[in-house]
Structure formats: structure tokens, C-alpha cells
Amino acid sequence: MAEHTINLPDVGEGVAEAELVEWHVKVGDLVREDAVLAAVMTDKATVEIPSPVDGEVAWLGAEVGETLAVGAPLIRLKVDGGGATPEAEPEKAEAAPEGAVIPAAPPPMAPALQASETSPTAKARKPVAIGRRHAGEKPLASPAVRLRAREAGIDLRQVPGSGPAGRITHEDLDAFVAHGPQSARAARLQRNDAVEDVKVVGLRRRIAEKMARAKSRIPHITYVEEVDVGAVEDLRAALNKGKRPDQPKLTLLPFLMRAMVKAIAEQPPINALYDDEAGIIHRHGGVHIGIATQTPAGLVVPVVRHAEARDLWSCAEELARVAEAARAGTATRDELSGSTITISSLGALGGIVTTPVINHPEVAVVGVNKIAVRPVWDGAQFIPRRMMNLSSSFDHRVIDGWDAAVFIQRIKTLLETPAMIFVED
Missing domain, CATH: 4.10.320.10 (E3-binding domain)
Structure with missing residues (x-):
């Protein structure tokens, strides 16, 4: 048997290291060529590492949660051919690079399991x-x-x-x-005193670090306003009914995106990134809207770039594309970075009010709550209306409460009178 070492490959342009987030194999496993050995993460992109050969796993180069440099030994396989023998493995383990994880020898099999599976007494x-x-x-x-x-x-x-x-x-x-x-x-009714220790690694650790940074460094102010979405929902239904087969189905979010573009044109400070270490506010002309998206791995924020240059249908199409890429784990680094303002929506689970956390270093996040029929007083009587709250947070170092309210009130006006969204200024 020979030994084949697989090093961490170059997993992206400019990437010098990656975090090991999952092993798909363990020592002793037999693997086929192209079988996935491990998954590593850079930024928010997860990359699977396949095996280039058939072999048996002899050594794992790191524990989940550790960071490896590109080119560092990741895993060793025993493969057919001349060279190292099984007896030589302990010496190779001692020569492993510093920081490598050397698997302990497996415990001896219990007497009841040492009998050959073909033995007449094995089953007994x-x-x-x-x-x-x-x-x-x-x-x-x-x-x-x-x-x-x-x-x-x-x-x-x-x-x-x-x-x-x-x-x-x-x-x-x-x-x-x-x-x-x-x-x-x-x-069934026995006590359960088990405690499971879950190591915070990969995307969950990156989310935790970013949320902690945002909440510790940004003084949030949250402003909540209710919006009558009856008119925009009627328009949305009519447009979906008459859309072409090649056009995407419209949700409320493309209307909100276009309303945000118009409101930002009147209040450019909202569309900014704040470098608090340098003391500089970067006001952007392009409106790059991040869409907080829940994925099997955790929360990520794919970006619809240059929403100011997109019409309603283009916003919907690009939104669907980047959100699906994020959920499938195929989104690129560019698709997961560069936002200047973010939308946070929980859809039908949106609740009545939320307190969304700003996507640092942005200065604003617009939160969408669920649509519900509520009684609304029209001056003479209560009438049922389709209502939705917007719960939005702002960086109070950059955005005053008055300006935050003016921004949301402008969005409210546009959504309640959706024809205004399509009027060119």
C-alpha cells in the first residue's frame, strides 16, 4: 500500500485559507474517486473537496472548526501500489505536520462482535x-x-x-x-438528562461574529409603521395574471425594492456604508439591495445589484436568481457581498413587529412583517383592510430619527399608491 496526501486546494481567487466545516469521512473509511471528503468555507461560500483517487482514509489533517492554509495537508489515503505499509503508519503519524489531528487507535472489538460474520455462532x-x-x-x-x-x-x-x-x-x-x-x-416518559455540545463553526460562527459586531458597534433605532397593502396586492395579482411565460412571478418584494429606490433618491444618506474606524461615510449612488435569505446552512445575504437600473420584472428575476443560488449553496462571493441596504423578510412568519439587526457596515435595514386583515377606521366605520408593518432599523450615529421616519413614510406612500412607483421623476 502507498500513501497519497491530499492538500487543501486553491478554493477561490485570492483565498489564502479556509475553515474546515464538515468531514464526510472518518479514519478507516473506503472512498471512491470523486467522493466528497470534506467541506470548507471561505467568506460565505462552502466548497466540497472530492477525492482524486480510490483509497482508505488513514489520517485527517484538522478538526471541524479549524482553519487551514491553502496547500496544507488535508487528508491522507492508503492507495494500491508500492511504498508505505500499514506497519509504517505509526511513524508517519509522528511525522505529521504540527497541529495535525492524529486519530487514536480504535478500541478492541467487544468479544461478542469478534466472531466472524460467517461463523455459525456469530448471530447467536x-x-x-x-x-x-x-x-x-x-x-x-x-x-x-x-x-x-x-x-x-x-x-x-x-x-x-x-x-x-x-x-x-x-x-x-x-x-x-x-x-x-x-x-x-x-x-417514553423517562427523564432525559442528555446535554449536547454543538461547536459553533462555519457559517453559524460567521453569523454570530457579524451579529455581535453589529449590535456592539451600532446604536440601533427601530421605527415601525403599518402599511395598507391592498392596492399593491391587487396590482401584483393583476400583473401576475397577465405576465408572459418567461417572466417571473411577482412577490411584494420587487415593489418594495422599487419603492426603496425612489425613496433613497430623495434621501441619499440612507444608502451608505459607515467606516466607523476611519470616520468616513461612503454614500453610494448605486442601490445594491441585500436580501436576507434563510438557507439550510444559515442566514446569508445575496445581493441584487443596481436596483436603480432595474424595472419591476428585472428586480423580481434577479431576486429569484440570487436567492435560489444562496439556498443551493452555489452563490459566488460577489453575489454575497457589496450590499448598501438590506431587506429582511420572514414571509408568512413575519410576525407583527421585529427588530432587525443592521447588516454592518450598512446604516439601514428594512424589515417586512406578515400581511394580515385588520379593522381600519375610515372616519365613519371600521373596514377590513390588508395591512402590513414595516419594522426598520437605522444606525443612529448616521441617521436621525426624523430622517428614518421620513424615509419609511415615503415608502408607505408609494406602496399604498403603487401607481406612483412607476411615475418617472
């Missing part, structure tokens, strides 16, 4: 005791076992595994069918 020696896994412990099982468990309605977390590393076998399922339900019922 397998334990059949029924128990529960610790909270957060993922059960190991083959696809066939998982399929059988799913079809039988069995929760694999309740099934003890007798295979290597606790892997669940078909015999374990048989034992659970015979004894498991009674044990599960007995344990």
Missing part, C-alpha cells in the same frame, strides 16, 4: 438488548436496513446496533421487532 453472539441512543447520536445503517426500517415504521434511533461502530444490521431490526416496542413504551 450478537446482543439483542433494547436501548436508546444518546440525544443527537446518529444511527449507522446500510441503505437496505434504512429502507426496511422506514417501510416498517421503525425509528432507527431506538434500535441498538451490534455491528462495527454500532452499525445496525438486519438481525438488530429483527430483535427490535421482537422486543423493541415494549421497551420504547417504557422509556
Whole structure:
């Protein structure tokens, strides 16, 4: 057997290092060429590292959460060919680069599992005791076992595994069918004193750092105003009904984006970045709107650039494109940076009022709350109206409360009289 070292590749132009956010393999695993070995993160882009060869994992070069330089050893594989032998592995482990993670020798197998799977007594020696896994412990099982468990309605977390590393076998399922339900019922109301320690790494750590920086350095002022969105919602429905097949479906956000562009034209200080260390406010002519987007990995902010140069349909198309790229994890660094003002929307979960955090170093964020039918007094009676709150935060070092209110009131007027959005100044 020979040893093949895989170094951290160049994962992006100008990137000198990356954070290891996930291992897809462990020591002892057999991997095929092109199988994903690990995932690393730079800025907010996650990159998967594939294996260039077939082999067996012999060594992992870092723990999740550590930062590696481009070119640093990432993983070592045992591959077919001349060279290092398994007996030489301890010496290679001692020669690993400083800071590398050397896997400990695996514990000896329990006597009950040392019998060969082909031995006549192997099945008889397998334990059949029924128990529960610790909270957060993922059960190991083959696809066939998982399929059988799913079809039988069995929760694999309740099934003890007798295979290597606790892997669940078909015999374990048989034992659970015979004894498991009674044990599960007995344990259903038992106390759970488990504590799961979750290391904050990758995107979650970057989000935490950015939120802490924003809240510690920016004195927020939050202004909330209700908006009657009946007219703009009627217009949106009419436009969607008559749109061409190649046009995207309109949501409320493109209307809000166009309203923000018009309001910013009247108040340029809103569309700015504040370098508080240098004491400089960078006022931008281009309106680059960040869209706070929830993804499986966490919150990211893809950017619709130059909204001032886009019409309603173009805003909708670009919004859909960058948001989908962010959710799929394919957004580029340019698509995830460079915003000058941000929209934060939780859609149907938007609540009545929120206190959105400013996307540092911007000076404003516009928060969208859910639409709800509320009784509104028209001077003579209460009538049902479709209402929505805008909860928006501003950097009080740069934006005075009066200016914040004027900005939101202008957006309110434009949304309540949507024809004004299309009037050229």
C-alpha cells in the first residue's frame, strides 16, 4: 500500500485559507474517486473537496472548526501500489505536520462482535438488548436496513446496533421487532438528562461574529409603521395574471425594492456604508439591495445589484436568481457581498413587529412583517383592510430619527399608491 496526501486546494481567487466545516469521512473509511471528503468555507461560500483517487482514509489533517492554509495537508489515503505499509503508519503519524489531528487507535472489538460474520455462532453472539441512543447520536445503517426500517415504521434511533461502530444490521431490526416496542413504551416518559455540545463553526460562527459586531458597534433605532397593502396586492395579482411565460412571478418584494429606490433618491444618506474606524461615510449612488435569505446552512445575504437600473420584472428575476443560488449553496462571493441596504423578510412568519439587526457596515435595514386583515377606521366605520408593518432599523450615529421616519413614510406612500412607483421623476 502507498500513501497519497491530499492538500487543501486553491478554493477561490485570492483565498489564502479556509475553515474546515464538515468531514464526510472518518479514519478507516473506503472512498471512491470523486467522493466528497470534506467541506470548507471561505467568506460565505462552502466548497466540497472530492477525492482524486480510490483509497482508505488513514489520517485527517484538522478538526471541524479549524482553519487551514491553502496547500496544507488535508487528508491522507492508503492507495494500491508500492511504498508505505500499514506497519509504517505509526511513524508517519509522528511525522505529521504540527497541529495535525492524529486519530487514536480504535478500541478492541467487544468479544461478542469478534466472531466472524460467517461463523455459525456469530448471530447467536450478537446482543439483542433494547436501548436508546444518546440525544443527537446518529444511527449507522446500510441503505437496505434504512429502507426496511422506514417501510416498517421503525425509528432507527431506538434500535441498538451490534455491528462495527454500532452499525445496525438486519438481525438488530429483527430483535427490535421482537422486543423493541415494549421497551420504547417504557422509556417514553423517562427523564432525559442528555446535554449536547454543538461547536459553533462555519457559517453559524460567521453569523454570530457579524451579529455581535453589529449590535456592539451600532446604536440601533427601530421605527415601525403599518402599511395598507391592498392596492399593491391587487396590482401584483393583476400583473401576475397577465405576465408572459418567461417572466417571473411577482412577490411584494420587487415593489418594495422599487419603492426603496425612489425613496433613497430623495434621501441619499440612507444608502451608505459607515467606516466607523476611519470616520468616513461612503454614500453610494448605486442601490445594491441585500436580501436576507434563510438557507439550510444559515442566514446569508445575496445581493441584487443596481436596483436603480432595474424595472419591476428585472428586480423580481434577479431576486429569484440570487436567492435560489444562496439556498443551493452555489452563490459566488460577489453575489454575497457589496450590499448598501438590506431587506429582511420572514414571509408568512413575519410576525407583527421585529427588530432587525443592521447588516454592518450598512446604516439601514428594512424589515417586512406578515400581511394580515385588520379593522381600519375610515372616519365613519371600521373596514377590513390588508395591512402590513414595516419594522426598520437605522444606525443612529448616521441617521436621525426624523430622517428614518421620513424615509419609511415615503415608502408607505408609494406602496399604498403603487401607481406612483412607476411615475418617472
